[in-house]
Amino acid sequence: MxxxxxxxxxxxxxxxxxxxxxxxxVFSWRHTIRNPYEVLICETMGQQTQASRIELFLNRFLQVFPTVEILAEAKQSDVIRAWQGLGYNRRALNLHKAAQTIVRLYDAIIPNTEKNLLALPGVGPYTARAILVFAFKKQVxxxxxxxxxxxxxxxxxxxxxxxxxxxxxxxxxxxxxxxxxxxxxxxxxxxxxxxxxxxxxxxxxxxxxxxxxxxxxxxxxxxxxSAVIKKTSTEKIYFGQPKRIWRGRILAFIASTKKKTFDTICEFTAKEYMLERSDASSICTVVIKELTGEGFITKRADGSYELA
Ligand code: SF4
Known part of the structure; x- marks a missing residue:
């Protein structure tokens, strides 16, 4: 330079x-001394959510899962439920797996090296470095x-x-x-x-x-x-909502109780979001196929769906 x-x-x-x-x-997580577990959650939430919105969800999540051990032992369905409202549930599942790795490999202590952080599910270069800066005050x-x-x-x-x-x-x-x-x-x-x-x-x-x-x-x-180049969103909209919102809703429903067949998922979607049965069926077909293909949910022998 x-x-x-x-x-x-x-x-x-x-x-x-x-x-x-x-x-x-001013954010609730900006204390002088920061808990690395809290920073990990905060930075995971921040991957696709604005800082001003994280505030709403962080405290709720920490109340349910106050330590990395409690998060590691939690049921996947409870983690998804606590994540509700943030969208992009893959982050919650990765966070859950990361907590299990931290407990298994690092004695429940959040790693403080880039190499070990990068090996955790859902932690990319930015998140790893942000944890080093904000939790460990490292020179990165x-x-x-x-x-x-x-x-x-x-x-x-x-x-x-x-x-x-x-x-x-x-x-x-x-x-x-x-x-x-x-x-x-x-x-x-x-x-x-x-x-x-x-x-x-x-x-x-x-x-x-x-x-x-x-x-x-x-x-x-x-x-x-005026020279700003406007980018148009490529995300598909179904009945006034982006697909990711429907994914979150359907995934949360599948996580909420046992035995969810395609029909019960459609019935719930139609009733809860005031759709025609045929419209609910079309969005459920798209989302369930996608969630199954990506490995979030699996179809059991009896035809019902569960979290993978
Ligand atoms: S572009 Fe404008 S707002 Fe941004 S740093 Fe420069 S002076 Fe500040």
């Missing part, structure tokens, strides 16, 4: 850390979408709000400027700025603490804002 760029980023870092002391977002770089966006815009003048450097490149930039003592706060500051001011579309450069140091500070102009 060029020395002039590094010097500017270090200055931006000091400014951002000062701003963060007064403007940090954890690059999520907010960090990528802020560091891209700070590093070079971008032409459109959709322009983002490759994650490896952002990782290299971040590693070059990691602060020696405040790494956790640095990551939180980047994430908070990215979530509140340096947002994806229409960044609020005029109120940004870094606007005098940022080469992309003109992004707020109407001209630049």
């Amino acid at each position: 060029r020395e002039s760029l590094r010097a500017r980023l270090i200055l931006a870092q000091k400014t951002l850390l000062r701003w963060h002391r007064r403007n940090a977002r 770089s954890a690059v999520d979408v907010n960090v990528s966006r802020v560091l891209t815009r700070l590093s070079k003048k971008v032409k459109t709000t959709s322009e983002i450097l490759a994650t490896e490149k952002v990782q290299t930039i971040n590693i070059a400027i990691l602060p020696k003592r405040n790494n956790r706060e640095w990551h939180e500051a980047l994430m908070d700025l990215g979530a509140t001011i340096c947002i994806k579309r229409n960044p609020k450069c005029s109120i940004c603490p870094l606007n005098t140091l940022c080469p992309s500070s003109s992004l707020e102009s109407k001209k630049s804002a």
Whole structure:
């Protein structure tokens, strides 16, 4: 990295850390001392859920499963039930398996190395590094979408709000400027700025603490804002709801009690969500086929479905 760029980023870092002391977002999980188990759950929830929504679910989940041992011993159906509302149930199943691995291999202690974290089900490079930063205060770089966006815009003048450097490149930039003592706060500051001011579309450069140091500070102009490339969702919608919502509903129903045949699942779906029986049958056919193919559920000899 060029020395002039590094010097500017270090200055931006000091400014951002000062701003963060007064403007940090307040979340229940941001204590001074953090329980690695809580961080693991929080980061797993955060994989596809906004931080502001995690708050609603984290405490409920921790009340049901206060320790990694209790989570490891739980029934899969209870884990799915506690996850209800968050969607993407694969995360809950992976978390459950990760807890079992942690109890079996690490004596119920969350591992504190990237290698061991990456070996846990559902833990990818970002989640592993985020756990190291937020639970263990390690000197590593954890690059999520907010960090990528802020560091891209700070590093070079971008032409459109959709322009983002490759994650490896952002990782290299971040590693070059990691602060020696405040790494956790640095990551939180980047994430908070990215979530509140340096947002994806229409960044609020005029109120940004870094606007005098940022080469992309003109992004707020109407001209630049109009250059945003709108991505259209490819997710299929069934009767007004994305497929993942139906997947979550049907999976939770199958997890709730024993002996769920195709007919009882359809009956429940039609009654609970006020659909015609034929409409319920069409969405159940799609979702059950998909969940079976992905190994979430299995069909028993008597024709009923259960969690795999
Ligand atoms: S000045 Fe604008 S583009 Fe630069 S970091 Fe701040 S909000 Fe983002």
